[in-house]
Each structure stands twice: as C-alpha cells, then as structure tokens.
Amino acid sequence: MRLHFIRHTRPDIARGVCYGQSDIPLAASFAEEAEDVRARLTERLEGRTPTRIYSSPLSRCRRLSEALGYEAPILDARLLELNFGEWELQRFDEITDPRLQLWYDDYLHVAPTGGESFTEQAARVADFIEELRDELAQNEDSSACEVLVFTHGGVLLSAGLWAGWYPLEEAFSHQSPYGAICTLEL
Template sequence: MEITLIRHTSVDVEPGICYGQSDVGVSVEFEKEANAVRSKLREQTFDCIYSSPLSRCLKLADYCGYSNPVIDKRLMEIDFGAWEMKRWSDIKDPQLQRWFDDWLAEKPTRGESFNDMIRRVDKFISEIERHSYQKVAIFTHAGVIRAACIINKQFSAAEAFNYKVNYGDCIKIII
C-alpha cells in the first residue's frame, strides 16, 4: 500500500509557541501554500482519504478537493498537555527538562510521549492495512509523519527530529 502523508500548511501561531493538538488557524499564506499542495496531488487518485480532526488539516483536505475525508483522532499531532499554547520559554514546569532529556519516553505534563504517539499511529496503520487499499492519502502533522516513517523503518525514533518535515510536504511511504 502506498501512503501519501500530507502535512498541513503553516499556522497562525507566533513562533516559539507549543501548539501540538490545539486547534489553531492557518496562516495568511494558506491559499498560496494550499495551491502548491493541490498541484502535487492533482494527478493522483486515492482509494481512501484520511485526516486529523484538527481544522488545519481538514481545511487543506477540502481545498485539495477532499471535502469528506475519514477523520481519525489517531492522526492528531503529539499531545503537549499542560504546555499547549504556551511559549516554550515561559514553561516553568520541572517536567520540561526531563522531557528535553528523554522526549521519546517522557511525557509533557498531562500529555503524551513521542513513543505514545508512535504506538497510536502504528495502531492506525495496522488497521488500514486490513483494507485492500492500494493508495491512501493522509492529511496530518509533522509528528505523525515522522511516526509513520519510523514504523516504516525509514529511520529510528532517536533520529526523528533530524528528519525535516515542512509545511505542505507530501511524503510517500510504501507499507
């Protein structure tokens, strides 16, 4: 099965803000960025379209002509819990340093670890593998894209943040 992982366009959030699963809006560059994504997908057909429930993904899916994707919460970005919508430099939680030291296993306060996210993405991929799909598109987030690549053994979890995922990227993996 070929999976095209599509990262949402840039967001209307000040740099340095932790926004993970917060439902933030898209930037003023949305139409320009979305046109670029739509042109990448133009000649492709998919057996099924999935999306994170967050509006930044749903808006891009709709703009690209997929107004009714299958929505799945497992495609949401990592949950930063109590840190959501806070400036990273303003987070005084002692858990922050533990998380920086071991972001794979440590959880943000009331959030999830990167390993937790990998497990939920793995469950999602295992579920869609049971279908007879040849090609699937997924509108999602950088963390989920990295998790899918880890599951697909393109790199290890420890190498995940060395793998750049830009806004509007369309990344294909074969499962």
C-alpha cells in the same frame, strides 16, 4: 497500496509556542500553499484516484483536505499531533513546569504534563497504519489503493519510523516542512 501523509500548511502562530493538539488557524498564505500541495500531490498520484481520504480532526488538516477537493475525509484521532497536555498554547521559554527539563532530556520517552511522549504518538500512528493495511488487504485490491492522510509533522515522523526509514533516536532530524508529502508503499 500507497499511503500519502500530507502535513498541513503553515499555521498562524508565533514561533516558540507549543501548540500540538490545539486547534489554531492557518497563515494568510494558505491559498498559495494549498495550491503548491495540490500540484505536488497531483504529480505524486500519477493520475490515480484516491481510494480513501483521512484527516486529523483539527481544522488545519481538514481545511487543507477540503481546499484540495476532499470535503468529507474520515476523521481519526490517531492522526492528531503530539499531545502537549498542560503546555498547550504556552511559549516553551515561559513554561515553569519542572517536567520540562525531563522532557528536554528525553523527549522521545517522557511525556509533557498531561500529554504524551513521542513513543506513545508513534504507537498510535503505527496502530492506524496497521489497521488500515489489514482492512484494505481484506476488502479491496490493496495493490491499487491510494490513500490520502491529512495530518501533522509528528505523524509524518511516526510514519517514517514505522516504515523503518530511520531509528527512533534520529527521528527528529527528519522533520518535514509544512505542506510536505510523505508516501509509504505497503
């Protein structure tokens, strides 16, 4: 079984704005970026047809799924980006919350006010992967399964962490660019 985690394309938002689970638009270059993702995904699939398609509920992920011809993905909230709680849609340099420094000091374990920590996000992504692996192993020939997952950068990091590609402390040095495809073989 192969799980292809596909990060959404570039959003249309100013740098330095905390947008995690906010539903924001995509950049004007979306069509070009989506075609680039299509070409790389087609190569990665090697002629195989995806068995299942999943997406974060946010429009920036669903829109990419739809642009690639997958118009009815299964939406799963475990595929959402990190929840920044009260910091959503604020510029990091304008956040006055005293917890911000605590988060900067330990963003792996400290949650933004009203949000979640990276370790909490990683746990929900691990839950998604393990549940899917177990379900497909029981119901289908899992060795032939190709699963597409349209999602966010933090989810790609969490999937790599689950796969053991790097330790927790090094996760953020492995951030993927917009439109990246991360494939796990289970």
